[in-house]
Amino acid sequence: MSAIKSHTLSVRPKGKVWPTVVLLIGAVYCLVPVAWVFIASSKSRAELFTTFSFAPGSGxxxxxxxxxxxxxxxxxxxxxxxxxxxxxxxxxxxxxxxxxxxxxxxxxxxxxxxxxxxxxxxxxxxxxxxxxxxxxxxxxxxxxxxxxxxxxxxxxxxxxxxxxxxxxxxxxxxxxxxxxxxxxxxxxxxxxxxxxxxxxxxxxxxxxxxxxxxxxxxxxxxxxxxxxxxxxxxxxxxxxxxxxxxxxxxxxxxxxxxxxxxxxxxxxxxxxxxxxxxxxxxxxxxx
CATH class of the missing domain: 1.10.3720.10 (MetI-like)
Known part of the structure; x- marks a missing residue:
C-alpha cells in the first residue's frame, strides 16, 4: 500500500505540469504582442524603425x-x-x-x-x-x-x-x-x-x-x-x-x-x- 501511495503521489505532480505549461504558452502568446505595443509606443520614430527590441524607448x-x-x-x-x-x-x-x-x-x-x-x-x-x-x-x-x-x-x-x-x-x-x-x-x-x-x-x-x-x-x-x-x-x-x-x-x-x-x-x-x-x-x- 505504501508503495502504491508513493507512486500515486509521484504521478500527480507530473500530471499537473502539462496543463500549466500549456497555459503559460497561451499566456505568452497573448501577452507578448500587447507588451510589444506598449514598449513600441515609448519609442521615438528613429528608435521604432531602426531597431527591434523590447527595451523601452525615450519618446x-x-x-x-x-x-x-x-x-x-x-x-x-x-x-x-x-x-x-x-x-x-x-x-x-x-x-x-x-x-x-x-x-x-x-x-x-x-x-x-x-x-x-x-x-x-x-x-x-x-x-x-x-x-x-x-x-x-x-x-x-x-x-x-x-x-x-x-x-x-x-x-x-x-x-x-x-x-x-x-x-x-x-x-x-x-x-x-x-x-x-x-x-x-x-x-x-x-x-x-x-x-x-x-x-x-x-x-x-x-x-x-x-x-x-x-x-x-x-x-x-x-x-x-x-x-x-x-x-x-x-x-x-x-x-x-x-x-x-x-x-x-x-x-x-x-x-x-x-x-x-x-x-x-x-x-x-x-x-x-x-x-x-x-x-x-x-x-x-x-x-
Missing part, C-alpha cells in the same frame, strides 16, 4: 503629445465615441439581456422553447454577416451614418440573453419569486426587488463582454459611419494606418493610440473584478 511623452494633438484632438473624439458606443451600448444590451433572460428562465409561456432555440441560433451567426443587412435596413429609415446606426444593432445580444437565462435559472430561486407573488408584489416589483439584485454578478459579466466586444468592434462602425468625427478608436486607428503608407510618422501614432486604447479595458476589468469575488464569497457562504 513616450512626445508620442502622446503628438497623438492627442493630431487633427485638432481627433483621437480624443474617437475615444469619447468609443466610450459612448461601448458604455451606453453595453448598459442597454445588459438591461435587455437581463430582462429577456429572466423571462425565459422564470416564466412559462407558449413558444418559449422556440424563442430560446432561435436565440441559440443567433449565437452561432457571426456578426460580420449581419453588418451589411443592418446597414441596408438602417439606411432605409434614414439612420445610417449617425450614432444610432452603431448603437441600435448592439443592443440585442443573443449571447448576452443566453448567459442571462442560464444565470437566472440558477441564481434566482423560483420559491422566492412565488413567495413574493403571495405577498402581493406584481411581476415588475418582483423582478426589480428580487430578480435584479440576485443577477448582478451575471449582469456584470454580460456588461464586460459587451463593452469589450463593442469597444473592439471594427466592421460595424466601418460600414455604418462616413464622418470621421463619429469614428470609434478602431476605425480611427485604421485611417491612421491607411495614411501611414504616405507618412510613416503616422505608424508611430497608430501604435501609441493602440496602446492607449487598451488601458480603459484593463481598468474596467480591475474595477469589475470585485463583483466576481463577491459572488464567489456569497456562494461559499451559501454552501
Amino acid at each position: 513616450l511623452f512626445d508620442n502622446l503629445a503628438s497623438l492627442f494633438t493630431y487633427g485638432g484632438g481627433q483621437y480624443g473624439k474617437w475615444a469619447l465615441n468609443s466610450l459612448l458606443y461601448a458604455g451606453l451600448g453595453g448598459l442597454l444590451s445588459t438591461l435587455v439581456s437581463t430582462m429577456a433572460g429572466y423571462a425565459l428562465a422564470k416564466y412559462e409561456f407558449r413558444g418559449r422553447s422556440l424563442i430560446f432555440y432561435c436565440i441559440l441560433g443567433g449565437v452561432l451567426i457571426p456578426g460580420i454577416t449581419l453588418a451589411i443587412p443592418q446597414y441596408l435596413l438602417l439606411s432605409q429609415v434614414g439612420l445610417a451614418g449617425g450614432y444610432l446606426s452603431v448603437l441600435l444593432p448592439v443592443i440585442i445580444s443573443p449571447f448576452g440573453i443566453y448567459l442571462s437565462r442560464v444565470y437566472a435559472s440558477s441564481a434566482v430561486p423560483t420559491e422566492t419569486i412565488e413567495a413574493s407573488r403571495l405577498d402581493g408584489a406584481n411581476e415588475w416589483r418582483t423582478f426589480r426587488s428580487i430578480g435584479l439584485p440576485m443577477m448582478v454578478p451575471g449582469m456584470v459579466t454580460v456588461f464586460m463582454l459587451q463593452f469589450v466586444g463593442i469597444w473592439n468592434n471594427f466592421l460595424l462602425p466601418f460600414v455604418m459611419l462616413s464622418d470621421q468625427n463619429n469614428y470609434p478608436i478602431t476605425v480611427g486607428l485604421y485611417t491612421l494606418l491607411s495614411k501611414g503608407s504616405g507618412s510613416p510618422a503616422l505608424y508611430s501614432l497608430a501604435i501609441t493610440g493602440a496602446a492607449v486604447s487598451i488601458i480603459p479595458l484593463v481598468l474596467l476589468m480591475l474595477f469589475l473584478q470585485r463583483f466576481w469575488r463577491l459572488d464567489l464569497l456569497s456562494g461559499g457562504l451559501k454552501g
Whole structure:
C-alpha cells in the first residue's frame, strides 16, 4: 500500500505540469504582442524603425503629445465615441439581456422553447454577416451614418440573453419569486426587488463582454459611419494606418493610440473584478 501511495503521489505532480505549461504558452502568446505595443509606443520614430527590441524607448511623452494633438484632438473624439458606443451600448444590451433572460428562465409561456432555440441560433451567426443587412435596413429609415446606426444593432445580444437565462435559472430561486407573488408584489416589483439584485454578478459579466466586444468592434462602425468625427478608436486607428503608407510618422501614432486604447479595458476589468469575488464569497457562504 505504501508503495502504491508513493507512486500515486509521484504521478500527480507530473500530471499537473502539462496543463500549466500549456497555459503559460497561451499566456505568452497573448501577452507578448500587447507588451510589444506598449514598449513600441515609448519609442521615438528613429528608435521604432531602426531597431527591434523590447527595451523601452525615450519618446513616450512626445508620442502622446503628438497623438492627442493630431487633427485638432481627433483621437480624443474617437475615444469619447468609443466610450459612448461601448458604455451606453453595453448598459442597454445588459438591461435587455437581463430582462429577456429572466423571462425565459422564470416564466412559462407558449413558444418559449422556440424563442430560446432561435436565440441559440443567433449565437452561432457571426456578426460580420449581419453588418451589411443592418446597414441596408438602417439606411432605409434614414439612420445610417449617425450614432444610432452603431448603437441600435448592439443592443440585442443573443449571447448576452443566453448567459442571462442560464444565470437566472440558477441564481434566482423560483420559491422566492412565488413567495413574493403571495405577498402581493406584481411581476415588475418582483423582478426589480428580487430578480435584479440576485443577477448582478451575471449582469456584470454580460456588461464586460459587451463593452469589450463593442469597444473592439471594427466592421460595424466601418460600414455604418462616413464622418470621421463619429469614428470609434478602431476605425480611427485604421485611417491612421491607411495614411501611414504616405507618412510613416503616422505608424508611430497608430501604435501609441493602440496602446492607449487598451488601458480603459484593463481598468474596467480591475474595477469589475470585485463583483466576481463577491459572488464567489456569497456562494461559499451559501454552501
